[in-house]
Amino acid sequence: MALIEAQEITKIYRLGDIDLKALCAISLSIEEGEFIAIMGPSGSGKSTFMNIIGCLDKPTSGLYMLGGADIGGLNRDELAAIRNKKIGFVFQGFNLLPRTSAIENVELPLLYNGIPAAVRKKKAAAALKTVGLEGRENHHPNQLSGGQQQRVAIARALVNDAPIILADEPTGNLDTKTSAEIMKLFVKLNKESNITIILVTHENDIALYSRRIIRFLDGCIVSDGSVEKP
Amino acid sequence: MNISSTIRISFRALKVNKMRSALTMLGIIIGVGAVIAMLAVGTGASKKMSEFISSIGSNILMVLPGATSAGGVRMGAGTQSTLTLGDAEAILKESPAVADVAPILGGIAQVVYGNQNWSTGVTGTTQSIFTARDWNVASGRLFTEQDIKGAAKVCLLGQTVVDNLFGSIDPIGKSIRIKKIPFTVIGVLEAKGQSPSGQDQDDVVYVPVTTAQKKLFGAAFPGMIRMMYIKAKSREDIPIAEKQINELLRQRHRIGPRQENDFTIRNLTQILQAEEQSRKLMTLLLGAIASVSLIVGGIGIMNIMLVSVTERTREIGIRMAVGAKTWDIRLQFIIEAITLSLIGGIVGIIIGVASSKILSFFAGWPTIVSPFSIFLAFGFSGLVGIFFGFYPAYKASLLNPIEALRYE
Incomplete structure (x- = not known):
């Protein structure tokens, strides 16, 4: 069973009287431990697809199975719980809480998972160490x-x-230099911890860090293939 | 997510915006402070009032002479001299509902002891006034039957008069002069304090009514008195006594069936109790007005919370993305609102208590801060927080995480 299984997923936005088709019957399966880059121009539906994969949004029709479970019938709070336990988000604009220390930002998902304070601190410190930020626990984002x-x-x-x-x-x-460092971190996490990584990018050289590239255009997948590693 | 970490998140958000939090609280602080101070002033006033009611004695009726009228111009109660000692004695003897009658005749006079002098109200009366008003001597003795019958030149002094004439000297047995006539001090009355209108009830000298008539305030005709204090046997007897006195005096004064009374009966206890009631109402009114400011303070909290929700849309989006549920978000903002209003409430209580102390210290108003008013103000401010915090919290929890994350 694939980790992520999408069958005939569509997403239609209703803007007044006009129906805007953002995704046209996407079917896709992603195995555990894959490293995927999703590419495509603006408005190609890749962000919509990511939002559905990330349980931030629901498809208009189609079936989305995450880890073997159907996501379709879940309510807001059940989706929040899935996001909390199954999915980690990394955004272009970082989206850290301002005026909040690094370690407290990292603790946030644990807070909503009901983890006791002592365990939270330990796990957050360990995660910061993994990404090479040991010693910066109490720095604020700015x-x-x-x-x-x-x-x-x-x-x-x-x-x-x-x-x-x-x-x-x-x-x-x-x-460019920092981008390369971040991408190497993703590669390392993928290899060493077997974390499935799905990233959206515009840039070819960033996509080349992945092992599979899916290209979107006008709400449909136009190509899906593995990356030839030199 | 547990409550304690929600509380921590809320506290941090408030700490980050210190100035704004303080200004928001100000509304609640003023509201709670005003409620407590107003209730303290009101409670103090009605407590003072009921103290005065018990200080004038219970079940008291006052009989005053009627109004004179000269050529159609009526002069007001007490301007006519119609009451006599005989009336007083007859009422005591013939009205079964009356426990005691105290005649009163007096005026302002200069009182001299040694090289000290003091102007005060000198009242001619009998020992009955002291039973009627539940009043006793602090030292010495009250009048006796002989003092009254024999128009003895003896007097009883109120505490204020003692303080002004004698200082620390024991006045019992000393001789003072009232209108140049020497009187022997036989007793000092217990202190009664101020009446609600600010009159010093201890600034008095009492002499036997007969002495006052003959020696001090030369009456217009023999036996004339200015008014009577009458004590009814019980509370239920007050209206009965009023009726009996009315009939008796009409008969004694030979007033025909169509003629108006030449005297007035006042039910003092009733008047004062009515006034006490109106003061209680005043307290409620003051409290109600002050609560309006508390509600305005609550609206201030809602306003700031709504601004805060809009301003922190992205933060809410982040929290939702990492797994915050509907109630996690809701609780966070409700707790922020409650924290604001409760801290405001506590500061308001301190300020309310302090300002009522300041009021009684500088303005001399009696104030009483009741535990009830503190409880009320605190509970009310908590409710304000929940009530006015809920809508912004509800709004925050309904945000779409995708849009919230994109919010600039």
Whole structure:
């Protein structure tokens, strides 16, 4: 059984009288431990697809199975619980809580999982160590560089031992050198911890860090193939 | 998610915006402070009132002479001299509902002891006034039958007069002069304190009514008195006594069936109790007005919470993305609102108590801060927090996480 199984997923936005078809019958399966890059121009439906995969949004029709369970019939709070336990998010704009220390940002998913304070601290510190931010636990986001902020976000995605990381243009706000560092971190997490990583990107050289590239256009998948590693 | 971490999140959010939190609380602080101070002033006033009611004695009727009228111009109660000592004695003897009658005749006079002098109200009366008003001597003795019958030149002093004339000297047995006539001090009355209108009830000198008539305030005709204090046997007897006195005095004064009374009977206890009631109503009214400011304070909290929700849309999105459920978000904002209103409530209680102390210290108003008013104000501010915090919290919890995350 695949980790992520999408069958005939469509998404239609209703704008007044016009129906806007954002996704046209997408079928896709992703195995555990894959590293996937999703590419495509703006408005191609890749973000909509990511939102559905990330349980932030529901498909208009079609079946979405995550870890063998049907997500379709779940309510808001049940989806929140799935996001909390199964999915770690990394965003282009980092999306850390301002005026809140790095370790407290990382603790956030644990907080909503009812983990006791002592365990929270330990796990958050360990996650920060994994992303190479040991010693910066008490720095606030505005005291950290962009790359460091993105590492905090990755630590937050890791801390609940989620099997999937969804990264929406994680290097979009970073320079080339820092981007490479972040991508190497993803590769390492994928290899060493067998975390399934799905990332959205515009850039070819970023996509090349993955092992499978899916291209979207006008709400449909136009190509899906593995990356030839030199 | 557990409550304690929600509380921590809420506290941190409030700490980050210290100035705004303080200003928001100000509304509640003023509201709670006003409620407590107003209730303290009101409670103090009605407590003072009921103290005064018991200080004038219970079940008291006052009989005053009627109004004179000269050429159609009526002069007001007490301007005519129609009451006599004989009336007083007859009432006591013939009205079964009356326990005691105290005639009163008096005026302002200069009182001299040694090189000290003091102007005060000198009242001619009998020992009955002291039973009627539940009043006793602090030292010495009250009048006797002989003092009254023999128009003895003896007097009883109120505490204020003693303080002004004698200072620390024991006045019992000393001789003072009232209108140049020497009187022997036989007793000092217990202190009664101020009446609600601010009159010093201890600034008095009592002499036998007969002495007052003959020596001090030369009456217009023999036996004339200015008014009577009458004590009914019980509370239920007050209206009966009123009726009996009315009939008796009409008969004694030979007033025909169509003629108006030449005297007035006042039910003092009733008047004062009515006033006490109106003061209680006043307290309620003050409290109600102050609660309006508490509600306005609550609306201030709602306003700030709504701003806060909008401002923190992205934060809410992040929290939702990492797994915050509907009630996690709701509780966070409700607890923020409750924290604001409860801290405001506590500060308001302190300020309310302090300002009522300041009021009684500088303005001399009697104030009583009742535990009930503190409980009420605190509970009410908590409710305000829940009530006005719920809507913003509800709004926050319904945000769409995708849109919230994209919010700039």
